[in-house]
Amino acid sequence: MRGIRDALVTLLLIDESSVVPLTRLTVGWRVPGSASSGRRCSAVGRGGASSGIGLALTKHLLSLQWHVVMADLNPPKESLPKTTYLKTDISSWDSQAATFEKAYSTLGRLDFVALNAGMDDRDDIFASLSSESSKPPRKPNMQTFDVNLTGTYYGVKLAAHYMSLDSTAAGKKKKGGKISVTASAAGIYPLPVVPQYTASKHALVGLVRALGPVAEAADIRINAVCPALVATGLAPPGLMDNFNEKQITPMSTIMRCFEQLNSFDMVGEEGWVGSGPTGATVEGNLGDVIEHEAPSRPESSEYLDEEGEKAWVRAYMERNKDFALQEWEQKS
Secondary structure, X not given: OOOOOOOEEEEEEOOOEOOOOOOEEEEXXXXXXXXXXXXXXOOOOOOOOOOOHHHHHHHHHHHXXXXXXXXXXXXXXXXXXXXXXXXXXXXXXXXXXXXXXXXXXXXXXXXXXXXXXXXXXOXXXXXXXXXXXXXXOXXXXXXXXXXXXXXXHHXXXXXXXXXXXXXXXXXXXXXXXXXXXXXXXXXXXXXXXXXXXXXXXXXXXXXXXXHHHHHHOOOEEEEEEEXXXXXXXXXXXXXXXXXXXXXXXXXXXHHHHHHHHHOHHXXXXXXXXXXXXXXOEEEEEOOEEEEEOOOOOOOOOHHHOHHHHHHHHHHHHHHHHHHHHHHHHHHO
16 A cells, blocks of 8 residues: 555445345545544345455455445444445435435545446246236336446446546545446356346446446546356355355455456555546456457448547437436426
């Protein structure tokens, strides 16, 4: 760790759970010349907080003198010193918005957000087919998408807002920050038994790759971490018993992914906000940290030459900006 850091961090962690949607928000800061002190708010679904990626990342940040606030639906089972709990439901815009506003108004700045959403499938298509015309399918449960994709999009939008505010009074030298989205190896390779989970995690990889270059213009870096099989509360009871230790990716590998993307120990340095990759996808698999490049367009895609791409950007950027502002104006 390099010297004294006057850093405030807000980290939104949604812990993996096979039962309920979870949100963790971690906020941290350090006052120059002082011992570290911090707060964490956390809520835990069944089995999620004691060994999940969110808790591991929180402990990692605390070890680096980041002050931490965490949020979730339920209070944590494990007590960490100098932490604060904020009840938050990731699938609710209003709940997330209230959590971000509370954290920022209390601490005055936002440097880092980790969106660690995870819910497995809540529906089936082909295994439950009926041969009787009188038994059509029921409306599917789409909560997996509400948590994994929509809730994560909410978090990115809120994080970008608070990272872009002038926070010099709280010691933040430059607007901007870093966002890590926890996708999954199922966001890179198909996992047929959980198509909802696979689709939502593929969507997160696409979201990060699309937002990366746009976010960079706002001095925000956004990247995806894709864990392979990790011991968390996501899997159904008893499933992990079928795998031995050599088949399970250690949490230390996933922490290396976060470190490679964010360089947490350099947060107090002048150029931290503008450094590092953006739009990157990094897989943690057993002992390896693997970078996955986005596929290239075929040479036949002539309609997207430099001029065509600029026209595409101008048309959609202005239109989508109008959509966002109109929605805000309708609610204000």
